[in-house]
Amino acid sequence: MQNNTIANTIQMKFRATKYSLMIIGYLGIALMFVLLIGRGRVIYQEYKEPDVIAINSLLGPYVLEYKVLLEGKGVDIPWGSDLVRIKFGMTMPSRVLGIAWGMNIDNVTFVEINFNSWRFLTHQQKRLVMFHELTHDVFNVKHFDIVLMNTPMPENITKQKVDLWIEELIEYVK
16 A cells, blocks of 8 residues: 555656646746747857767867867857767878868868877877868868968978967967
């Protein structure tokens, strides 16, 4: 008999929670309707996280630097809304350091870096490659639009040069 009482209590609590959530949902929809219709324009927009975010752990610090530097200067980065994938590729020709597969596909950010070449790059060359490919992908910037996007990679890459080219990028995409 006691099991019946416990089961009934659980069912009642479930129904109460279910109905409370339905009421809250309806109130939210009604509020949105009032806000949208009452003002004649959309004043609320929900931010959607990408469905898939996959960033290789060795590339992650470079992606984070890109994000922090650009957002710190007031640049909104239009990451893909459905997919953000940044990974190593093992089968690229040696002359190709990276590919921005998501360029001109606004809902996808997909960058692939040549692992065989990456291993031999200096830290500053790696920064340049990552900023170059991410800029192709998220901002659809073409080769030679700014110095950062020039190809092939120049020799004697220094921190000062890369920092200068990043500043030019920030001004270009603002």
